[in-house]
Amino acid sequence: MNHLIVYAHPRKESFNHAILETTVRSLRQKAHEVIVRDLYAMEFQPVISSSEILGGVDEDIEQEQEYLNWADVITFIYPIWWTGLPAIVKGYIERVFTYGFAYRYVSGEQMGMLKGKQAVIINTQGKSHAQYAASGMDKALMLTSDKGIFEYCGMEVLHHVFFESVPSSDEATRTAWLKQIEEVAGKA
Numbered sequence: 001m002n003h004l005i006v007y008a009h010p011r012k013e014s015f016n017h018a019i020l021e022t023t024v025r026s027l028r029q030k031a032h033e034v035i036v037r038d039l040y041a042m043e044f045q046p047v048i049s050s051s052e053i054l055g056g057v058d059e060d061i062e063q064e065q066e067y068l069n070w071a072d073v074i075t076f077i078y079p080i081w082w083t084g085l086p087a088i089v090k091g092y093i094e095r096v097f098t099y100g101f102a103y104r105y106v107s108g109e110q111m112g113m114l115k116g117k118q119a120v121i122i123n124t125q126g127k128s129h130a131q132y133a134a135s136g137m138d139k140a141l142m143l144t145s146d147k148g149i150f151e152y153c154g155m156e157v158l159h160h161v162f163f164e165s166v167p168s169s170d171e172a173t174r175t176a177w178l179k180q181i182e183e184v185a186g187k188a
Contacts, residue, residue, distance in 0.1 A: 001032050003188065004071035008039045008078040008089045015166050015174060016124055019077050022178045023122070026185035035067055039088045046091020057098060064096045073118045073188050074155070080125040080162075083137050085145065093149055102153040112154020119150040120188055121160040122181070129164045138162075159184050 005023060009016035020036070027034050037044075045060075052058065057065075068074065078089050085093070097103070103112050123141070125132070132138040146157045161184060163169075163177050 001072040001188075002070050003027050003032050003034045003073045003075060004067050005034065005036045005075045005077060006039065006089070006092060007036055007076075008086050008092075010040045014079075015163070015169075015177075016077055016079055018174070018178060019122055019124070019163075019181055022181045023075060023077065023185050026182045027188070030186065035070070037064065037067065039092060044088055044092060046088045046095070048091065048094050052095060052098075055099070057101075058095075061095050061098070064092070065098075065101055068096065068102075068114070068117070071117065073120060073158070075120040075122065075188070077122045078124075079166075080123050080141065083141065097149070097153055110152070112152060115154035117155045118188070119146075119155045119157045120184065121145060121150070121157065122163075122184070123161070124163045124166040126167050127165065129162065132162075132164075158188060 005020065007016070007020050011017065020038075024034050024036060039046075049056075049058070052061070076089070078086055084090070097114075100113075102114055103110060105111065129138065132141070141162075142160055146160055150157050161180070169177075
């Protein structure tokens with residue numbers, strides 16, 4: 001299968017980067033084709049332009065859309081910041097998941113154009129699951145990303161994994177989480 005990984009974290013020493021490396025290695029060991037789009041390394045420009053609002057698509061965005069067309073599975077790896085996607089990921093979605101490419105309206109009905117594609121979302125967060133659940137943020141995070149973005153565009157969400165309290169986690173916990181990533185990659 002063809003796997004596109006959209007990765008967003010500015011630090012190579014981060015646990016997110018360890019997740020990326022584990023995901024890539026696990027998929028390649030299973031003979032999958034893998035392309036990684038490291039948004040920070042690419043210096044991806046997340047700000048949508050006025051011409052794009054009017055339907056224009058820049059050459060760099062056409063390239064990203066070609067990667068999406070190529071992929072069977074798209075994996076997003078990013079931290080939760082301010083109870084949501086980092087700005088660079090939000091900008092990627094706004095600029096790449098455009099009207100007419102990722103979704104459109106037919107007779108007033110929304111239609112996802114990325115049907116047949118599968119999504120895996122892997123997030124790290126500073127708070128515990130209990131803290132997010134107490135405020136309802138756990139459900140809100142899944143609603144806004146899984147349903148509001150990926151399913152809206154016709155994708156099937158295979159897995160959405162949250163790793164909690166990452167800054168205070170110990171080495172044994174992180175090792176166990178990376179084993180979980182190997183299992184998730186094995187199912188994708």
